[in-house]
Amino acid sequence: MDQAKIEVNNLYKIFNGKKKREISLLENGLSKDDILEKTGATVAVNKANFKVMPGEIFVIMGLSGSGKSTLLRCLNRLIEPSKGTVKIDGQDITKLNSKELRNYRRQKYGMVFQNFALFPYRTVQANAEFGLEIQGVSANIRKAKAASALETVGLSGYEQQKPNQLSGGMQQRVGLARALAVDPDILLMDEPFSALDPLIKKEMQDMLLDLYQQINKTIIFITHDLDEALKLGDRIAIMKDGEIVQIGNHEEILNQAENDYVAEFVQDVNRSRVLTAADIMSKPVALLYPQAGLKTALHKMRQNKLASIFVLGKEHKVKGIVKIKNVVSAINNGQQKLKDLIEKVPTASPGETVNSLFAKIAELDTPIPVLNEKDQLKGVIVKTDVIANLATDQI
Amino acid sequence: MNQFADFISWLVGIVETVLAYPEPLVLIVVLALLAWQFKRASLGLFVFLGLSLVLNLGMWDNLIITLASIITSVFIALAIGIPLGILKAHNKVLDYISRPILDFMQTIPPFVYLIPALMFFGLGNVSGVIATVIFAIAPPIRLTALGIKQVNDELEEAGQAFGANWWQVLIKIELPAAMPSILMGINQCIMLSLSMVVISAMIGAGGLGKPVLRSLNIVNIGLGFEAGLGVVIIAVILDRMFDRA
Ligand SMILES: Nc1ncnc2c1ncn2[C@@H]1O[C@H](COP(=O)(O)OP(=O)(O)OP(=O)(O)O)[C@@H](O)[C@H]1O
Numbered sequence: 038m039d040q041a042k043i044e045v046n047n048l049y050k051i052f053n054g055k056k057k058r059e060i061s062l063l064e065n066g067l068s069k070d071d072i073l074e075k076t077g078a079t080v081a082v083n084k085a086n087f088k089v090m091p092g093e094i095f096v097i098m099g100l101s102g103s104g105k106s107t108l109l110r111c112l113n114r115l116i117e118p119s120k121g122t123v124k125i126d127g128q129d130i131t132k133l134n135s136k137e138l139r140n141y142r143r144q145k146y147g148m149v150f151q152n153f154a155l156f157p158y159r160t161v162q163a164n165a166e167f168g169l170e171i172q173g174v175s176a177n178i179r180k181a182k183a184a185s186a187l188e189t190v191g192l193s194g195y196e197q198q199k200p201n202q203l204s205g206g207m208q209q210r211v212g213l214a215r216a217l218a219v220d221p222d223i224l225l226m227d228e229p230f231s232a233l234d235p236l237i238k239k240e241m242q243d244m245l246l247d248l249y250q251q252i253n254k255t256i257i258f259i260t261h262d263l264d265e266a267l268k269l270g271d272r273i274a275i276m277k278d279g280e281i282v283q284i285g286n287h288e289e290i291l292n293q294a295e296n297d298y299v300a301e302f303v304q305d306v307n308r309s310r311v312l313t314a315a316d317i318m319s320k321p322v323a324l325l326y327p328q329a330g331l332k333t334a335l336h337k338m339r340q341n342k343l344a345s346i347f348v349l350g351k352e353h354k355v356k357g358i359v360k361i362k363n364v365v366s367a368i369n370n371g372q373q374k375l376k377d378l379i380e381k382v383p384t385a386s387p388g389e390t391v392n393s394l395f396a397k398i399a400e401l402d403t404p405i406p407v408l409n410e411k412d413q414l415k416g417v418i419v420k421t422d423v424i425a426n427l428a429t430d431q432i
Numbered sequence: 433m434n435q436f437a438d439f440i441s442w443l444v445g446i447v448e449t450v451l452a453y454p455e456p457l458v459l460i461v462v463l464a465l466l467a468w469q470f471k472r473a474s475l476g477l478f479v480f481l482g483l484s485l486v487l488n489l490g491m492w493d494n495l496i497i498t499l500a501s502i503i504t505s506v507f508i509a510l511a512i513g514i515p516l517g518i519l520k521a522h523n524k525v526l527d528y529i530s531r532p533i534l535d536f537m538q539t540i541p542p543f544v545y546l547i548p549a550l551m552f553f554g555l556g557n558v559s560g561v562i563a564t565v566i567f568a569i570a571p572p573i574r575l576t577a578l579g580i581k582q583v584n585d586e587l588e589e590a591g592q593a594f595g596a597n598w599w600q601v602l603i604k605i606e607l608p609a610a611m612p613s614i615l616m617g618i619n620q621c622i623m624l625s626l627s628m629v630v631i632s633a634m635i636g637a638g639g640l641g642k643p644v645l646r647s648l649n650i651v652n653i654g655l656g657f658e659a660g661l662g663v664v665i666i667a668v669i670l671d672r673m674f675d676r677a
Pocket residue numbers: 052053079080081099100101102103104105106107108261
């Protein structure tokens with residue numbers, strides 16, 4: 038077998054304690070709560086063991102306070118482990134002195150944070166250059182590398198903006214570009230998409246997967262969302278009270294839950310019950326306004342390979358849908374007005390479940406729009422998305 | 433002690449020479465243009481009118497002396513205060529012991545500083561500068577430390593995650609993030625220095641403070657008003673030039 042990229046052995050992290058005492062208590066079978074009560078110390082990571090292979094996406098998931106962030110930070114020693122070893126490419130980094138550690142961080146790691154942690158006083162470009170600056174890379178190379186990282190995450194053209202001028206999703210793209218710019222072996226991502234809207238979150242996940250195909254880095258990804266874990270992870274580790282209670286691939290996690298805790302987690306993913314319209318909707322690729330002519334409508338649909346297109350009125354309210362076949366015959370009959378061709382469609386709300394969507398969409402040959410409480414268009418859902426997400430229910 | 437005094441009077445001398453080198457009108461126009469360029473046209477206009485007025489009142493030489501001592505005092509106060517503030521932000525012990533000292537320095541009436549300054553350095557500009565520095569140094573220390581302590585931990589963590597060392601974290605993260613607070617400290621330092629103009633005239637410092645003091649002694653309201661107006665004009669200009677917006 039190949040050399041593991043990351044290998045963690047018997048790793049502990051105790052906050053506010055004497056370490057030795059708490060670790061021996063843990064070994065004697067006391068729980069995190071017992072120890073907190075008895076000694077006032079917090080067990081954040083309890084005897085973690087795992088290996089990550091090069092080029093793997095390894096997801097660590099668990100509820101809030103289960104020790105995910107702490108475990109992740111032990112990997113680059115932003116938090117010093119209380120006991121245990123962390124080997125990167127076979128080298129135990131817990132033995133490095135502070136200068137060696139800094140060099141290691143510069144070369145091996147890129148990190149992405151839940152709340153982005155962008156430098157508000159720097160432009161997008163300067164944020165992306167940060168890691169290279171720390172490495173002492175010359176200005177020209179820095180500029181070029183940062184620009185190419187920004188391009189990779191789809192932010193070309195935003196270089197001179199400040200982070201607070203960007204939306205949350207775009208800010209996290211900057212965060213990702215900052216990490217990618219140093220071309221690290223390992224990407225550490227601490228709940229990078231948790232702060233984002235569902236739609237943006239999905240977009241970012243897709244982008245990460247795309248990117249992952251191109252760059253082939255080892256990624257440690259933290260989340261508390263099993264859907265996200267299943268979507269991104271090659272393997273998933275589930276944490277509870279500082280302990281890793283199970284590690285496995287999708288199948289193993291979903292079908293062979295090793296204990297009740299995991300089973301409970303997995304049950305929550307009974308997908309058609311949990312997934313809602315907001316989770317599976319996508320951005321409309323093209324829209325029309327009522328004053329548009331028939332030719333425009335036809336052009337837009339052809340250009341985007343659509344069979345139908347939504348028509349929006351004032352304030353993003355959906356007027357209805359126009360089908361390409363009707364537009365074509367109207368043009369042939371010499372009609373002028375788009376208005377007469379607009380048909381009503383059933384609509385969905387963001388909270389609607391996939392099951393109920395299926396009932397609505399099954400007989401339709403058009404997508405359905407998802408509207409918020411003000412009837413404004415939030416996204417569209419096509420039949421195949423609904424069916425795909427029903428199908429995973431049957432795993 | 434003497435070398436220190438020499439150094440300060442040398443500094444004041446240099447600033448004074450530089451400021452007095454151009455024709456007054458030339459300097460006024462240059463300053464007005466700077467104010468216009470970096471701030472607003474209205475401030476440029478104010479600088480032009482205000483300084484011309486001082487020139488007209490025959491207070492120009494005093495104005496230069498006052499400006500030179502303020503610039504020197506502020507320069508010294510910042511050169512000491514900002515590094516101290518940085519240390520204070522990073523060192524718990526220093527933070528703890530500096531607090532009562534700074535409180536004490538800020539509550540004590542400024543006249544009190546005149547006594548040791550006078551004892552060590554005698555009458556003159558040097559004593560004025562020293563008393564001014566002591567009086568004006570607290571805000572840059574405090575506000576630098578405060579600004580740095582308020583920097584989001586996540587930003588420092590990000591810096592460390594990319595392998596930044598102590599110096600890089602300071603220069604690339606802490607200072608720029610704390611800049612608004614530091615600028616506020618600078619502004620307050622300037623304002624406190626200005627408020628010492630008249631007081632340091634009591635120990636023989638030259639400048640606009642001198643006629644103010646003399647007018648008090650001889651009860652010459654006109655003279656006092658003219659010199660006081662000069663002080664106010666500098667105060668407004670410096671405050672507006674060094675505020676954040
Ligand atoms: N610096 C610290 N000092 C003391 N206790 C800490 C510290 N950091 C974390 N803890 C504790 O360690 C435990 C694990 O925290 P951690 O932040 O790793 O959890 P998490 O799984 O990342 O949670 P979340 O999903 O909320 O981010 C928690 O009980 C937390 O209170």
